[in-house]
Amino acid sequence: MTEQLQQPVPRERGPGRRTRLGSTLVPDLGASLVVFLVALPLCVGVAVASGVPAELGIVTGVVGGLVVGLLPGSTMQVSGPAAGLTVLVADTVATHGAASLGLIVLGAGLLQVLLGALRLGRWFRAISPAVVQGMLAGIGLVLILGQLYPLVGRGAPGTTADKFLGLPALAPDLLGPAAALGALTVVVAVLWKRHAPERLAKVPGVLVAVVVASAAGAAFDVPRIRVGALADELTFVGEAPVTPALIGAVLTFALVASAESLFSAAAVDRMHDGPRTHYDRELVAQGVGNTLCGLVGALPMTAVIVRSAANVDAGARTKASRVLHGVWLLVFVALLPQTLAAIPLAVLAGLLVHAGWKLLALRGVLALARTDRAEAAVLVLTATLIVTTDLLTGTLVGLLAAVVKTAWDVSRLSVTVDGDRVEVRGNATFLRLPQLLDRLDAVPGDRRLRLDMAGVRHQDQACRQAVEQWAARRGDVELIGPGAG
The missing domain is CATH 3.30.750.24 (STAS domain)
Structure with missing residues (x-):
């Protein structure tokens, strides 16, 4: 009887597999192209805003697709360089130098692997949402503030205070071609999502904005992306003196990247009906990705909600879509890197101003203020301290304030x-x-x-x-x- 039950299995399994493969390959292939088109300008923009070569941002996207995409943890979310880490990377490069970035990212990746192996990934879900919203809002504010300068064709000052003080001096440049291109980028990105024709709705608004603004910028002499050979930009991680400041940077990268990735996973899980994220495995996967990025001196990575949402909206069925998006990024950086030189820096600045505004999520802040003023106060405190001090101080004080608020409520x-x-x-x-x-x-x-x-x-x-x-x-x-x- 057992043999009779087992005999039909081999005949049915093959066609079943072909059917499932056919039903997922086409949607995953289409979704991977959409995610690639969303990821490409963001990878470049985050790298340029962070003060590192554009190619290194694409390398991080490749690792996020080909390595993290294959590892267990999440099915639908996509990893790569994130706007949320731009401020942190820029501050790290300014403080410790570009040569130390790889070592810091490497250390953060190894720490993430350790936290995941110790099954601490699920505990990141216990972080107060007000602190996370405040952290993202603070990052968004600093990102917008810093990108207003390249948006009008100027270099940004080094400190937050100088950036605030220098804003009035930008007024004469608001009528220049760079500012027009940056504004055009923001307007197209916003309006495309709201008013795109139904047949073209799947085309990412960010891509349309970059293409339209770059084409318009061809007629103007404005600063553009500098493109070099990829082999010249990749550097194996070197040695650096281990100082308390360096250790603090490692902890900050690990904390922020882990929190952003796992909160992204929670949000993406609500968008689809597929397998849920295993938080500890996902944390290990992110750690492996950051370890590899650190070894070659690339940018750190997190799971990115914009790319992940695009992946789900485009109809992805399996993790093949995020792996394939890494393949397309690799093909692009290998064969067409000079294409990046056609993109004006003001266009990328406009793209990041748009991303910073989305991180700010002003509507969510106002909604929270109406329902829970104490939680809103924690959010505002966290964001304010991030803008006025630094990311680590703001986040830690926000966590402490959330604990005190919870203890008071209890x-x-x-x-x-x-x-x-x-x-x-x-x-x-x-x-x-x-x-x-x-x-x-x-x-x-x-x-x-x-x-x-x-x-x-x-x-x-x-x-x-x-x-x-x-x-x-x-x-x-x-x-x-x-x-x-």
């Missing part, structure tokens, strides 16, 4: 006085200790009291000791519940 405590009976309910923690002691001290001391704490669900050591000391000072107190011993 430690709800009510104190009710009814004659000679005081009833305490809720969570008695040190955050509510001043409130508790004020209410107890306000009870007249001329009668015996019954302090009922049976309704206290949790009491920390600070509250326990404070209540016991208060009862001992008062003397005539019957204590019921926690601390009664």
